[in-house]
Amino acid sequence: MSVIIIAELSEKKIKKQSLEVISYGVALANQLGTDSIALVMGETVDNLSSLGKYGLKKVIHQQHTASMLSDNKLACRFIADVCTQEQAKVVVFSNSLLGKAVAPRLSVKLRAGLVTGAVKLPDTSNGFKVRKSVFSGKAFADVDILTPIKIISLNANAFEIIQQSDAVAEVVESSIEIGAGTLNIIETKKNEGNISLADADRVVSGGRGLKGPENWGMIEELAQALGAATACSRPVADSNWRPHHEHVGQTGVAISPNLYIAVGISGAIQHLAGVNRSKTIVVINSDPEAPFFKAADYGIVGDAFQVMPKIIEAVKNLG
Amino acid sequence: MKILVCISRTPDTTAKISFTNQNTTFNAEGVQWIINPYDEWYALVRAIELKEKDSTTIIHLINVGNNENEAIIRKALALGGDEAIRINSESNDPFFIAQQIAAVAKDGYDLVLTGKETIDHNGSSIGGMIAELLDANYISLATKLDIENGNAIVGREADGGEEKISAPFPLVVSCQKGMAEARIPNMRGIMAARTKPLKVAEAVQSESFTAVTGFDLPPAKAGVKLIPADTPELLVKLLREEAKAI
Numbered sequence: 419m420s421v422i423i424i425a426e427l428s429e430k431k432i433k434k435q436s437l438e439v440i441s442y443g444v445a446l447a448n449q450l451g452t453d454s455i456a457l458v459m460g461e462t463v464d465n466l467s468s469l470g471k472y473g474l475k476k477v478i479h480q481q482h483t484a485s486m487l488s489d490n491k492l493a494c495r496f497i498a499d500v501c502t503q504e505q506a507k508v509v510v511f512s513n514s515l516l517g518k519a520v521a522p523r524l525s526v527k528l529r530a531g532l533v534t535g536a537v538k539l540p541d542t543s544n545g546f547k548v549r550k551s552v553f554s555g556k557a558f559a560d561v562d563i564l565t566p567i568k569i570i571s572l573n574a575n576a577f578e579i580i581q582q583s584d585a586v587a588e589v590v591e592s593s594i595e596i597g598a599g600t601l602n603i604i605e606t607k608k609n610e611g612n613i614s615l616a617d618a619d620r621v622v623s624g625g626r627g628l629k630g631p632e633n634w635g636m637i638e639e640l641a642q643a644l645g646a647a648t649a650c651s652r653p654v655a656d657s658n659w660r661p662h663h664e665h666v667g668q669t670g671v672a673i674s675p676n677l678y679i680a681v682g683i684s685g686a687i688q689h690l691a692g693v694n695r696s697k698t699i700v701v702i703n704s705d706p707e708a709p710f711f712k713a714a715d716y717g718i719v720g721d722a723f724q725v726m727p728k729i730i731e732a733v734k735n736l737g
Numbered sequence: 738m739k740i741l742v743c744i745s746r747t748p749d750t751t752a753k754i755s756f757t758n759q760n761t762t763f764n765a766e767g768v769q770w771i772i773n774p775y776d777e778w779y780a781l782v783r784a785i786e787l788k789e790k791d792s793t794t795i796i797h798l799i800n801v802g803n804n805e806n807e808a809i810i811r812k813a814l815a816l817g818g819d820e821a822i823r824i825n826s827e828s829n830d831p832f833f834i835a836q837q838i839a840a841v842a843k844d845g846y847d848l849v850l851t852g853k854e855t856i857d858h859n860g861s862s863i864g865g866m867i868a869e870l871l872d873a874n875y876i877s878l879a880t881k882l883d884i885e886n887g888n889a890i891v892g893r894e895a896d897g898g899e900e901k902i903s904a905p906f907p908l909v910v911s912c913q914k915g916m917a918e919a920r921i922p923n924m925r926g927i928m929a930a931r932t933k934p935l936k937v938a939e940a941v942q943s944e945s946f947t948a949v950t951g952f953d954l955p956p957a958k959a960g961v962k963l964i965p966a967d968t969p970e971l972l973v974k975l976l977r978e979e980a981k982a983i
């Protein structure tokens with residue numbers, strides 16, 4: 419019996435979101451009195467045995483994945499084989515692009531109930547109740563998984579990374595054969611900007627209050643100084659001031675960074691639906707009545723063009 | 738080309754979210770119901786655009802729900818689509834719903850389109866489940882969809898970018914922004930929708946994998962801490978020392 423944790427790579431390194439899911443899976447395995455095993459797919463420069471410090475006993479590594487991450491049918495079959503081999507009781511994913519592509523398939527294949535968007539450890543005192551985010555972050559639901567095997571995908575920034583010791587994990591190279599799929603990847607394109615919105619720990623976002631695309635320099639400068647990704651409200655993307663992949667909200671990307679700074683955004687309910695799970699929200703808006711202040715932790719009522727340069731300067735002066 | 742578009746019903750995006758019966762039931766009082774935006778704006782409208790390019794395309798809509806869902810099904814028919822089927826069920830278990838859709842989809846459909854997610858359940862899981870039940874390919878979170886030489890050419894969100902994939906049919910695609918532009922039904926569409934077939938069928942036998950046992954609202958925010966506009970550097974200090982966010 420085991421908890422299988424799907425850990426993902428970005429630029430050949432374990433993603434931060436995957437360290438969260440590893441910490442979550444280890445805590446869950448302890449709660450259930452079973453072992454935790456991470457599964458890493460793809461070429462990596464990380465020393466996987468060092469993942470032992472998060473409490474993992476074992477890491478299974480599959481080097482040859484080719485298009486497996488795009489071809490969820492192949493990924494699902496492979497993960498299902500590992501689950502059978504390791505007698506998985508629970509499988510945990512990040513609620514990431516990979517998680518969204520593969521976890522539902524795996525749910526059917528293993529006949530295992532799936533809860534996506536979990537925000538904390540399950541309550542296993544009576545059933546197996548997973549708390550998940552619903553109504554676009556406006557509420558939570560408790561969902562009982564009724565099947566013997568359970569699958570959970572964990573929201574970003576919902577669980578803290580816990581380092582336990584200097585222990586070393588056993589690393590096993592998987593010998594499971596991966597067949598060929600019928601999908602053909604014609605082209606891959608990277609977005610500009612180095613930090614991807616979904617993985618970002620901090621996000622600086624601009625709205626129509628910034629008046630035009632020519633004024634985005636200060637958003638980018640603050641983002642760069644903070645190591646943050648940039649985002650925008652929907653009308654900003656619709657007017658092509660910013661690329662569409664930066665649009666956050668109900669109909670755009672939903673994010674839950676540690677820090678979300680909204681500049682010149684009114685805080686319409688559809689915008690909040692995509693950002694209200696952020697840990698700390700800062701709002702800069704010239705209108706004291708802007709609805710966003712009700713959802714904010716910190717606010718400045720003021721003109722962004724006056725306030726932002728001073729904030730950028732203060733961030734740059736931080737040691 | 739035969740396309741099946743999955744249509745779900747959700748509370749309007751501005752609906753106030755609250756619960757009754759000791760937090761076990763969504764309080765629908767005064768709530769306006771809409772077609773889930775991802776299903777309407779992206780999946781359905783893209784299917785209609787594909788039909789506009791190739792008039793031999795057949796579009797069927799499917800909804801798993803009770804008869805209260807018929808208003809939004811009619812609205813979807815007014816936008817476009819040839820006929821609709823409602824599977825009469827109250828279930829909210831994703832596997833159960835996927836089974837119902839797969840049971841219909843296996844009857845000769847080339848393409849099954851879903852939205853990226855329902856904005857109430859936020860599962861993002863029914864499309865992938867249907868694909869596995871059909872043993873078909875699944876392209877999640879697609880932003881573009883075209884048909885060329887008997888294959889689907891699909892653009893999808895990938896880590897930090899996009900990828901373009903060619904895939905054979907049958908295929909399941911979950912649709913998000915980029916796929917199409919929202920449309921408003923016109924008078925002709927609304928009139929036509931009245932006479933389009935809306936079939937009702939009973940659910941096929943299926944297991945449920947999950948059960949929702951209750952809801953909760955997030956704790957209210959403590960309230961915003963305002964920083965005077967003439968000392969914005971104080972914000973940076975608080976973010977570091979108090980919120981520990983930077």
Ligand SMILES: Cc1cc2nc3c(=O)[nH]c(=O)nc-3n(C[C@H](O)[C@H](O)[C@H](O)COP(=O)(O)OP(=O)(O)OC[C@H]3O[C@@H](n4cnc5c(N)ncnc54)[C@H](O)[C@@H]3O)c2cc1C
Pocket residue numbers: 624625626627628650651652653654665666667668669670681682683684685686687688689692702703704705708720721722723750774
């Ligand atoms: C079904 C549906 C789905 C939607 N989905 C989304 C979504 O996913 N994401 C989204 O963002 N929106 C979405 N919207 C749109 C949403 O309702 C709002 O219209 C939108 O979020 C407003 O964008 P904004 O705040 O940038 O612009 P505005 O509402 O125009 O607000 C601009 C703000 O800037 C402030 N301002 C002006 N000048 C300055 C200055 N010099 N300094 C500081 N502040 C200044 C103003 O006080 C104002 O509050 C959706 C709408 C619908 C109907």
Ligand SMILES: Nc1ncnc2c1ncn2[C@@H]1O[C@H](COP(=O)(O)O)[C@@H](O)[C@H]1O
Pocket residue numbers: 743744745746773775776780799800801802831834850851852853854855858859860861862863864
């Ligand atoms: N009851 C339903 N009937 C028909 N289609 C549905 C239903 N529920 C969800 N879907 C489809 O599946 C997609 C994903 O839903 P979910 O997995 O709940 O986020 C939706 O965008 C719809 O296209």
